[in-house]
Amino acid sequence: MRIGLVLFASALALGGCKKKNTEADKGSGAATATASGSGAATASGSGAATGSAAAPDAKLVERGQYLATLAGCVGCHTPLGPTGPDFSKAYAGGMKVTEEFGTWIGPNITPHPETGIGKWTDEQILAAIRDGKRPDGTMIKAIMPYPFYTGMTDDDGKALVAFLRSLPPIENKVEKGDIKLPDMPAPQVPRVDDTSDPVKHGQYLASLMHCAMCHTPMTPQGPDMSKMWAGGFEMKVPPEFGTGVLWSSNITSHPETGIGKWTEEDIIAAVKVGVRPDKTPILGPMALYVPLWSQMKDDDAKALAAFVKSIPPIEHKVPKSDFKPAGPPPGGGGAPPSAAP
Ligand code: HEC
Numbered sequence: 001m002r003i004g005l006v007l008f009a010s011a012l013a014l015g016g017c018k019k020k021n022t023e024a025d026k027g028s029g030a031a032t033a034t035a036s037g038s039g040a041a042t043a044s045g046s047g048a049a050t051g052s053a054a055a056p057d058a059k060l061v062e063r064g065q066y067l068a069t070l071a072g073c074v075g076c077h078t079p080l081g082p083t084g085p086d087f088s089k090a091y092a093g094g095m096k097v098t099e100e101f102g103t104w105i106g107p108n109i110t111p112h113p114e115t116g117i118g119k120w121t122d123e124q125i126l127a128a129i130r131d132g133k134r135p136d137g138t139m140i141k142a143i144m145p146y147p148f149y150t151g152m153t154d155d156d157g158k159a160l161v162a163f164l165r166s167l168p169p170i171e172n173k174v175e176k177g178d179i180k181l182p183d184m185p186a187p188q189v190p191r192v193d194d195t196s197d198p199v200k201h202g203q204y205l206a207s208l209m210h211c212a213m214c215h216t217p218m219t220p221q222g223p224d225m226s227k228m229w230a231g232g233f234e235m236k237v238p239p240e241f242g243t244g245v246l247w248s249s250n251i252t253s254h255p256e257t258g259i260g261k262w263t264e265e266d267i268i269a270a271v272k273v274g275v276r277p278d279k280t281p282i283l284g285p286m287a288l289y290v291p292l293w294s295q296m297k298d299d300d301a302k303a304l305a306a307f308v309k310s311i312p313p314i315e316h317k318v319p320k321s322d323f324k325p326a327g328p329p330p331g332g333g334g335a336p337p338s339a340a341p
């Protein structure tokens with residue numbers, strides 16, 4: 001059984017197509033920021049209007065927005081239009097991806113009471129994000145990276161929920177997917193973020209950014225945890241997005257088959273800019289995350305890089321991706337809500 005990322009990656013390969021069009025890429029990044037920014041502004045408007053130091057809940061919402069940006073929520077919970085994500089419906093769900101084991105659809109996670117999660121309590125929202133449990137007791141399918149979000153601290157969880165609540169409620173009824181994947185309990189991990197230790201803090205961030213979800217080889221029995229971080233997850237791309245195959249890279253510190261020779265700056269550039277030390281672009285799903293991850297704070301980016309450098313070497317030669325994005329680039333990712341007439 002393959003995991004949903006195969007086609008999640010495919011859909012996101014759009015990011016790879018847009019890579020050539022840097023302005024469009026920047027545009028969609030800005031749109032993402034604006035789309036979420038306007039949500040934050042709605043909730044914190046009065047606090048900010050006083051001109052004094054931000055009210056505590058404005059700070060909480062800001063922290064939550066940052067966490068959502070790192071965790072990539074908007075990527076799967078925003079519908080794809082003909083030219084990329086439709087940010088006028090940011091977080092309102094409807095991204096639909098068909099895989100060999102069924103179709104998954106990102107639900108509406110805005111506070112709309114009928115079509116979103118407006119009636120869920122804070123605890124229920126947090127249980128969905130960290131434990132993969134819905135209020136009715138059913139499990140969310142693990143396309144949603146809750147197995148990676150599960151270590152989120154209570155404080156960060158509170159902030160993320162406050163941010164989601166601050167979003168404008170968007171009425172958008174999204175049908176349910178029909179993925180046939182077994183229910184998967186979230187692993188038990190301590191919910192701590194030791195910010196005094198860059199490597200530990202970096203590991204915390206790497207979980208939220210779910211690097212290992214893609215950088216671990218997939219077998220019919222599930223991810224091969226003995227090669228965690230060592231890459232080799234084969235990501236197929238439907239022809240409309242491009243041709244060829246993407247292989248996730250070995251990002252362990254192995255000097256020949258991994259990235260052991262890269263500096264921390266090289267790793268930061270890969271995550272925030274989407275380029276390798278030789279300036280070739282990193283294609284596929286990571287390209288779509290770049291507009292989000294480019295907003296990562298310097299200290300956090302350094303901690304992430306310190307953690308990645310600390311991953312023990314695993315010798316695992318991954319084939320070179322031969323993916324070629326389909327051209328011409330599809331253009332911008334849609335206008336941010338604030339730019340609409
Ligand atoms: C890789 C894609 C992906 C990412 C990234 C992602 N989600 Fe999801 N999420 C999904 C999918 C798909 C479902 C529905 C799965 C199903 O049908 O069981 C879901 C379900 C949910 C649900 C349950 C909603 C409902 O009505 O059942 C919530 C809440 C949620 N996600 C919040 C988030 C938040 C918050 C983030 C960021 C921290 C996030 N998701 C990141 C794909 C994603």
Ligand code: HEC
Nearest residue numbers: 209210211214246247248249251270282283284285286321
């Ligand atoms: C959604 C899937 C996905 C996620 C999440 C993801 N990656 Fe990647 N990554 C890939 C794929 C696929 C490639 C190979 C792209 C190519 O061949 O152009 C890649 C390439 C890379 C490379 C280039 C390595 C090389 O040898 O060229 C680095 C470094 C990297 N990823 C680091 C990370 C880090 C750090 C994270 C978490 C912050 C992360 N990735 C999260 C899919 C992902």
